[in-house]
Amino acid sequence: MLNEEEKGYVSYTFPERLLKVKKLENFGRLNQEVIRSGVCTACCTCVSVCPEKALVMEDETPKLVGKCSACGICYRACPRTITSLKSLIGDYIAAFVGKSAIDKVKGQDGGVVTSLLLYAMDHGLIDAAIVTQKDEREPWKPVAKIATSSEDILKSSGSVYSHSRTVEALVEAIDKGYRSIAFVGTPCNIDAVAKMQMQPFGLLHLFMKVKILKVGLFCMDSFYHDGLKEFFEVKQGIPLSSISKMSISAGKFNIIYDGDKTAGWPVKDLDKYRSTSCHYCRDLTSELADISVGSVGSPDGYSTILVRSGVANELLEDAMEDGYLTLQPLDRDGLQKVLNLARLKKVQMYTERRRQTYVLKYVPTVAGVPEPLERRGAIPLVEEKAEAKAGITERALQKLLKVSDARFVDGGTMLQITLANNSGKPINDIKVRIAHLEDLFESNAWETEIETWYPFDELEFCYPRVKDDREYLLTISDRQGTILSQKLSVKEIEGKKLGESKKTE
Ligand SMILES: Cc1cc2nc3c(=O)[nH]c(=O)nc-3n(C[C@H](O)[C@H](O)[C@H](O)COP(=O)(O)OP(=O)(O)OC[C@H]3O[C@@H](n4cnc5c(N)ncnc54)[C@H](O)[C@@H]3O)c2cc1C
Structure with missing residues (x-):
């Protein structure tokens, strides 16, 4: 006979407690992400594992006929849901919350990317960095640059929410003879470089003399520059030239303009200006980077950092020891926020408009x-x-x-x-x-x-x-x-x- 504790190990309550699942992972979520969006395989797994026996198959579709206790077991067992840490944010060896310790760095969030680049440049570890700046003639138009000095790097801090042609600048830097390069990019930029490194006929695979540190940014959306222009200048009457900062946080697109005025709109108001390519992207955290940096998961003024390679880990620790930035471990709540947003990005493929x-x-x-x-x-x-x-x-x-x-x-x-x-x-x-x-x-x-x-x-x-x-x-x-x-x-x-x-x- 099993005692009460042992019973727990073989009953459903044990995995339930172990998973510490949130109420969010209920049948409603499974229904929304998998069943209603048409990606259910009718395998019946959810029906079979439901401890409440609250699900049945009706016309090849799982249906809730009893009370859902939100245990999350059906959601986690479904072959279509994305639940493991690795499948949500890729491999990483350490996770931190960081902030620049240099006064003159005014970053988008914690200024971690800029400080890391400064450390690498000041110590001769890189001879160039591929960064993105705002066009001087066309406000908020991204221009990819080869930064070869601390001044160039400082000028590039902050996020520009449109696709930047960073790979073009990288190839130009290689052509010019730079051999140790830090490359900053969004997940799609990082994917391009990773492919060039890994594929048998990739430029960076064939030409291995060049060392590249891939600094990936978290990215949920990017917008057409002309679209942003129409939204702000035509619809809101705010010239792009008057905007000093754009940021996206908690589903809102925020700006600072005319000095210290602020305004914000739900990101979905700008949906039609969102780059169509982003509808197909499933990578929030630049999973193939050496180090990934974003804002979600950290308090205002700090950055979330996922370290993925040994070189990046060493660099980050050295930069901290040398007083370029401060670090503390990312806590459980912070990580959960990153995972939630990563999941949102992954499941958008379920609801993307199909070709018709x-x-x-x-x-x-x-x-x-x-x-x-x-x-x-x-x-x-x-x-x-x-x-x-x-x-x-x-x-x-x-x-x-x-x-x-x-x-x-x-x-x-x-x-x-x-x-x-x-x-x-x-x-x-x-x-x-x-x-x-x-x-x-x-x-x-x-x-x-x-x-x-x-x-x-x-x-x-x-x-x-x-x-x-x-x-x-x-x-x-x-x-x-x-x-x-x-x-x-x-x-x-x-x-x-x-x-x-x-x-x-
Ligand atoms: C298009 C875009 C969307 C983003 N969406 C999210 C999001 O949804 N959630 C989230 O947590 N974080 C997102 N980020 C990342 C976030 O805005 C910050 O870049 C990140 O937190 C690093 O902050 P920091 O202060 O350390 O960077 P900083 O020290 O300010 O350095 C920023 C670096 O980003 C580079 N950069 C700026 N714009 C671009 C661009 N368009 N393409 C390539 N490189 C660029 C600059 O060259 C600079 O090196 C996004 C960034 C971009 C560019």
């Missing part, structure tokens, strides 16, 4: 007579129309919008055209026009308006064929004019020269 094909079918009211200009309902509408094109020129757009397929369907009575937006950005307020071309004359023109064409989404149009047709003209325009004009010849469509056959009818 919207089908706009032309259905003539009277056979053979096209409807006049009309708005079709198949495209989801967004409330805001005026979206900055975020730096994409008309010429670039032309290359990125593509007729990905054209074919005759419905027994050859309809021309079906598929268009792809490969620009990586939403395009707003466009008109798509299809017309039959006979010599120089157009007939049966049909036009439709689309509020927002999301990146990578495909639009499919069906247009009725005209007797003895030879050519059709497809035109796409936005508020500034035509961005794509393409003739589609019947011969080519029949010969399938326009796009690969990717669908079966």
Whole structure:
């Protein structure tokens, strides 16, 4: 017979106590992250392990039929949830809360990155650092720089919330002959350098003479510079040049402007200006860096530090001993905050918009007579129309919008055209026009308006064929004019020269 204590070890209450799970890890969370988002594999694990027997499988979907005690066991057993420390923030050997001990360092948070670079530069451990500064002519536009002096490093402190071309500066530094380089970057920047180091044909793998210390920043979001410009200058009436600091904390985008004025907005108000690439990123803490630094998990004015390599550990400790910065261990609550935010970033992949094909079918009211200009309902509408094109020129757009397929369907009575937006950005307020071309004359023109064409989404149009047709003209325009004009010849469509056959009818 087991005594009460021993019973605890084999019952569910033991792992429950051991995990010290938070009430947050309940079935509701599993439902939201895994079941409703469509990533549930219907493996039934959650139903099988529920100590309350509160779950059942109904139509291949776990359903709560009893009371959830929020023990967290189903959440942790699910093959789709991300729960281990390593899978959330990568490998690390030590975690600290740090602050610069140098008066003139005015960092984004604790000034740890700047102080560490200063220590390495002052002691001849690096001959260059790849940093990001604000453009002197275009406020808040990031410019990647090769810093070769303490002054350069000091000028680069603070965060610029847009993608910086740091790898370009790194390759330039290598070209110039720098061989011991500290590289500061966001997780995507760090990934690029790590790949260049690890892949068999990576530049830094082949050319091993250069030593690189990867200093990674935590990063949840990055924004298009033009988007920030529109948000602050056009919508809020605050010139970017008047803003001295931007920061993101507890879901708010905060600024200091006009000297000491402050303002803040929920980050989701800026969602449409968020770089689309960030929707696909799952790395909060620069998991492949030698050392990662962020603000979450530390009090204001301090930085959270995850040390991942021996070299970085030595450097950090030496910098502390030499009086460049102060360190204390990251406590359990701080680590939990990092883990929570890391999890939020990982699970965003569950809710990311999937690539979609919207089908706009032309259905003539009277056979053979096209409807006049009309708005079709198949495209989801967004409330805001005026979206900055975020730096994409008309010429670039032309290359990125593509007729990905054209074919005759419905027994050859309809021309079906598929268009792809490969620009990586939403395009707003466009008109798509299809017309039959006979010599120089157009007939049966049909036009439709689309509020927002999301990146990578495909639009499919069906247009009725005209007797003895030879050519059709497809035109796409936005508020500034035509961005794509393409003739589609019947011969080519029949010969399938326009796009690969990717669908079966
Ligand atoms: C786009 C972005 C998003 C971020 N999001 C988060 C977040 O969600 N949560 C969180 O905890 N921390 C985030 N951070 C990190 C945080 O803002 C601080 O950079 C970090 O805490 C280090 O602070 P510090 O005072 O030690 O840095 P500092 O001593 O001020 O040094 C900052 C360093 O960052 C570099 N830098 C600035 N902008 C960029 C850029 N765009 N790309 C590459 N390098 C840059 C500078 O060159 C400088 O070397 C983000 C940083 C960036 C750049």
